[in-house]
Amino acid sequence: MNIGIIGATGYGGVELYRILANHRYVENIHLYTSSQEKKSYIEEYPHLNHIDGGELKPLIPEQVKEENDVVFLATPSGISASLTPKLISDHVKIIDLSGDLRLKNAADYEQWYKKAPAPDELLQEAVYGLTELNHEKIKGAKVLANPGCYPTATLLGLAPLAKERIVKPNSIIVDAKSGVSGAGRSASLATSFVEIQDNFKIYKVHKHQHIPEIEQELHHLDEKIGCISFSTHLVPMTRGIMATMYIELLEEWNTSKLIDLYETFYAHSPFVRIRKNGSFPSTKEVYGSNYCDIGLDFDKRTNRLTVVSVIDNLMKGAAGQAVQNFNVMSDFAENEGLTLLPVYP
């Protein structure tokens, strides 16, 4: 297959390249960029200095359509809303890694992203690509909205509870932490080494644009779940997200029964690994891989459940899940190209 990556110079784009370069069914990878037209990929990313060619192509929608079977959009928010309509055609499938096509309600997008939303028709067509929850719909998708990094970790941690409808309304609190690559590749003082190293920050308190995405998908499973409290922190590390979640349940449970519930729910999901009783995941244990690891414990003292979910934000939180969806959409094995083990240490 011929694959195009738009936004190839960002961290999401280069992670797609890392996976797809070893994907058995990918023949050609075309790299597009709007900002760096003349440069080669090697100049941008010397770690790839063995590849031949690696020319960065200008972003001309007609050509992109002609040259590719599947196009990945690894662009910042605000671009695919207007770019996607130009790329749609009978034979091209589109996988958008940005936030532009995830929210079904355009007004939500405007409120949280402060940008113009995509056309409503497109929003309705786009399939939300949390693979574990939406497998069937993804199979037939022509336009796929790949989930955000925080929503992936959070939703995979909460879905079995929501599906079982045992969550006390408005009781969910998600305290999320991310490595710095989640902020994208850009020159900014706020993400410079000296400001981040030996530092732990909270940011976008009560304002993160992933909040409506999480609530939208939770409400598909259980509309009574209500609002969630959701906080985001920046960890002095490159990759990794941990969501620590506090939930009140409608009835009393114990940890073993809950673990059973999760294992059953994810019995056919090769990338979700439930930890056994007493064990909790750390972010490095999924580093560079497409796994989501989940641990949990019900605290009888406070009657609250703690669920811990970790992913690599560039893999299951972005490029890895995008390829997982690409596999499902293309009828390949779900883990084709994604059998990479976590890089540990």
Added chain:
Amino acid sequence: MNIGIIGATGYGGVELYRILANHRYVENIHLYTSSQEKKSYIEEYPHLNHIDGGELKPLIPEQVKEENDVVFLATPSGISASLTPKLISDHVKIIDLSGDLRLKNAADYEQWYKKAPAPDELLQEAVYGLTELNHEKIKGAKVLANPGCYPTATLLGLAPLAKERIVKPNSIIVDAKSGVSGAGRSASLATSFVEIQDNFKIYKVHKHQHIPEIEQELHHLDEKIGCISFSTHLVPMTRGIMATMYIELLEEWNTSKLIDLYETFYAHSPFVRIRKNGSFPSTKEVYGSNYCDIGLDFDKRTNRLTVVSVIDNLMKGAAGQAVQNFNVMSDFAENEGLTLLPVYP
């Protein structure tokens, strides 16, 4: 004054030395250790290689009493419970940085620390040294129980709410994160560089020994507060604690009014700094200093308050607060020796 530091080779001990070496009223510092009797302090800590002498003395209680006016115990938990009674005398004041003398109820200590508690008489005599809350009692203290690092950050963040009695019972959730120096100075695989770097971990889920300490002190301010949910995480950084706290209030408030409440509460506390509306602290902003910085925001969407409190775990969370208490007990200016600005960057 003549000062003794027991446990001088740990991180708490050497941070005490860093402060006291520049304290105007400290004449001699005697360093005691049980484990390293023959070594010099310079061999242990080459960053001090300019100091003369720096001999590590063996820990003989009779001599410790004779040689010092104030003795700091910077020992792991389980030692001062039995050592303190041997050091008590008319002219010696004791400041214990371990957890042994903080819990008034010996049974709580046994349950959470899994060790034999200190004699009840000693527990009742020891004054809990959260300076901002207990100033008057600390003035007259002979034996001082210096607070834990997590409790310091948490209690300073919650005290104004508890004092005002506006917290909905059982609604407090504290998601706490700490740098690795909080684990002490020891050779362990779990805290080795390669296991920590680029990693974010949760640990001691629902089992941390600082939980009863926090609840005990909160209940002094408002006995209706009930249980708290409290989680601890390890951040790949050396120093710093952030406590992110989620609280439901009995009535509706707005952020400005709450900031006023905090500013009034801490009006005479030189080391607590309340951030203005919209600003939140990060851990590096107190690095190496005795400050506790607090930011907060009331979320109308979820009707929950988020409070963020940061300290340097070795300073306000241990040695810095111990010297602050030493100053109050000795009638020195509260900030004597503690005017060090945060080391930034």
Added chain:
Amino acid sequence: MNIGIIGATGYGGVELYRILANHRYVENIHLYTSSQEKKSYIEEYPHLNHIDGGELKPLIPEQVKEENDVVFLATPSGISASLTPKLISDHVKIIDLSGDLRLKNAADYEQWYKKAPAPDELLQEAVYGLTELNHEKIKGAKVLANPGCYPTATLLGLAPLAKERIVKPNSIIVDAKSGVSGAGRSASLATSFVEIQDNFKIYKVHKHQHIPEIEQELHHLDEKIGCISFSTHLVPMTRGIMATMYIELLEEWNTSKLIDLYETFYAHSPFVRIRKNGSFPSTKEVYGSNYCDIGLDFDKRTNRLTVVSVIDNLMKGAAGQAVQNFNVMSDFAENEGLTLLPVYP
């Protein structure tokens, strides 16, 4: 093929596992350990918690011989010297990642390692496995001595000069820097996070055991090269080695001609990448991959050549090169299982 890994719980062992688990011609991987007999691999390394079985087998030489076609020894120095003779048999090939079989002169081993050397017969049989220099001999090897991490980076950076015999005798200075995983997996204060983070150390000044290994191999190419000065530093990072090398040449050269020399020398070496004029590699650009990247510049002002060579110490510096040698010994494609791109960022 059936593969055994002895010392599976170390960082070298688990990196072998990461590679071999995706190697097309490896059927079974048996994990042996002396220290942890009862544990499962998952308990030791939770990042592998999806694998079935993963039992750690006790190290019984007879069984190891029976169960495997190739045995990797990822053990600390001092073990394979005595263990290898017990494993040798007609049908088993042995790849030793430790330093025990690298020095042909037993007296050198004793002097630099301060341990008892392997039997001389074994030392003479073992083929030194710097794949790029020794390809033909490796093909027929039964016992392979996999090179050290520092020697790999250093020798690949110097070999074209030595082969061309243009190095001024006794003029080579190698200033080498390594990530902390090179120190192995152990509980030690010296490699604890808090002692390493935000710290840069020099160690083993003039005493590193890799010095005789480098000189031995250089002398095979040019016996007039003489002694080298060689320093090792610890960088606060997990993986990666950089060797910065300063060399005086017998005649004047310019950078372009030298780059040509290197490119010709490595024309058939898929894992060595020579940077173009003006570009130098950094360690992250080979992270997680088997590449060795080399940059160089001849300084007319001082008449000295600077060569910079980087590798991932766990890959090309240990497990990666071991698998590369395994491929050559087994007549597989040299890069089988090793097409992993660098993990960047």
Added chain:
Amino acid sequence: MNIGIIGATGYGGVELYRILANHRYVENIHLYTSSQEKKSYIEEYPHLNHIDGGELKPLIPEQVKEENDVVFLATPSGISASLTPKLISDHVKIIDLSGDLRLKNAADYEQWYKKAPAPDELLQEAVYGLTELNHEKIKGAKVLANPGCYPTATLLGLAPLAKERIVKPNSIIVDAKSGVSGAGRSASLATSFVEIQDNFKIYKVHKHQHIPEIEQELHHLDEKIGCISFSTHLVPMTRGIMATMYIELLEEWNTSKLIDLYETFYAHSPFVRIRKNGSFPSTKEVYGSNYCDIGLDFDKRTNRLTVVSVIDNLMKGAAGQAVQNFNVMSDFAENEGLTLLPVYP
């Protein structure tokens, strides 16, 4: 005294503030900036949020002269060359932390800095402020050129050898490594966290502008020393410089005799600490302090001396040494305000 800091928003400027805020003879600190005129210092640096005022003043030379007794220029290179002449007056002393006034030969400045040099008269007036070597001249200085970070570490490590005239000409090789704060405070992709973390880079190979500064000062001590080879690397840490230096001597020495030489040379220098035989400094051992620690070992095998010198680049490499010079120029104790111990850990 009234003190002005120009370039207060950079890392050099804020480190000056950290020191001077606790300096006994400093009454007022005025903060000037050209780029951020309207902002307050607290907005720029929230870690100082307790200070009153902290207004950032516009840079109007006439006012700067009126308001201050001493002016520190913590500006990037290229600014003080033109700014200093406007600030010179009878009663104001100037301490320039940039590279503009260090090179006595304007042509050298142009060649290495690629910028227009300062007026020759000013270059000749400016006293080079390596305090340990130039104490007497500094006492009477009106304009002081504060040394660069790399030159400070390098020159303090080589000065005793140069003064003794025992260095073999053209034999010195300096392999230097720096933390990232040395690159200044700016938004750049090259110094962003994700590009630096777990990475080790070499940069400006054979082109660093500190080379002529080091050679100029070495030649004052021994004009026969000739050229040096000098390399600079970026370490994933915030503060700290290590210079590893390789030197051939004109005659044979042993390590003990050399240590004696160094101790005698620095007998009256409170900030230089010579390590005893067998001990080498690491960068964290001077973190946040004004110390320069030096270790050395003569290698009989190669007949080369290795000297290791470490400093905190923001302290002894910039602001700390500037205050040390300020003290000498003002007849204060040399260590006034600089008794801060290293922050360890």
